[in-house]
Amino acid sequence: MSDDKTKTGQADRARINLSEDYEVRDWAEKFGVTQEALRRAAERVGPMAEDVRRELDGK
Template sequence: MPDDKTKRAPLDNKRIDVDDPAEVRNWCKSFGCSAAELKKAVSEVGTSAAAVKQHLGK
């Protein structure tokens, strides 16, 4: 994630960083899921945004 916190899009839009609250909010909004659902999906399928999206059925 960039040092400039005013940038809202993920730096790498192919990977999900669940340790960055701003990224978690953005991915949750994008996938229409809760933070807990996102984190669970990442723990099950990894940090690939495509894999998480498929896992969530979005």
């Protein structure tokens, strides 16, 4: 099932969906990292954007 882009809310903004290329691209750009670095960080700490940001800042 694909992401329903008409239903957005806090949960959507707080979580990185690694199955959606546009989300990986947008979050990587927001954090100033490569898409691969974003994926590795999310695999280590989970999909929550704040956790990924902290992981990337610690590197």
